[in-house]
Amino acid sequence: MTLQLNRRVMQWTVVLYLALMIPITLLHESGHVYVCAENGYQYRVWIDVTGGHMQCFGRLESIPAYNAIGGVFGLAGSGAIIAVWLAAKRHVAILAVGLAFMVDQSAKIILEGFFTRVYLSGSLDIFVTSLQLASWFGFMLYFARVKAPEAVSTSR
Numbered sequence: 001m002t003l004q005l006n007r008r009v010m011q012w013t014v015v016l017y018l019a020l021m022i023p024i025t026l027l028h029e030s031g032h033v034y035v036c037a038e039n040g041y042q043y044r045v046w047i048d049v050t051g052g053h054m055q056c057f058g059r060l061e062s063i064p065a066y067n068a069i070g071g072v073f074g075l076a077g078s079g080a081i082i083a084v085w086l087a088a089k090r091h092v093a094i095l096a097v098g099l100a101f102m103v104d105q106s107a108k109i110i111l112e113g114f115f116t117r118v119y120l121s122g123s124l125d126i127f128v129t130s131l132q133l134a135s136w137f138g139f140m141l142y143f144a145r146v147k148a149p150e151a152v153s154t155s156r
């Protein structure tokens with residue numbers, strides 16, 4: 001059995017992921033910003049090569065909901081991407097990208113919300129980056145698979 005891959009699906013999965021990475025990151029940070037501002041604190045948000053960052057000038061790190069809400073906002077954004085695919089019923093690259101962001105944001109809800117101290121120390125960065133790459137390329141390869149013609153004709 002040879003594995004054939006749809007080149008267009010792969011290209012679009014790469015392009016869409018890169019194009020939506022910053023918007024999803026900003027959406028994630030805006031979740032933290034929302035809670036920070038609601039509590040009457042100042043904040044700053046910035047993006048660099050390591051990703052999005054947000055600093056709240058108030059002590060909210062002890063509140064799990066504050067730490068988890070970035071991922072909740074990000075998850076909502078991932079859901080919106082998947083909803084676009086559901087509405088279009090085509091272009092699986094959109095679904096692949098939505099699912100990849102969903103995995104990343106779900107992991108961040110758990111890690112930021114419940115393992116805050118470890119997460120903020122940066123020692124999970126390698127794990128988070130590996131998970132991002134694995135889900136991005138994993139879903140890309142999964143949805144780019146091309147069924148062999150003989151398999152299509154025999155399976156009814």
Ligand SMILES: [Zn+2]
Binds near residue numbers: 032
């Ligand atoms: Zn966050």
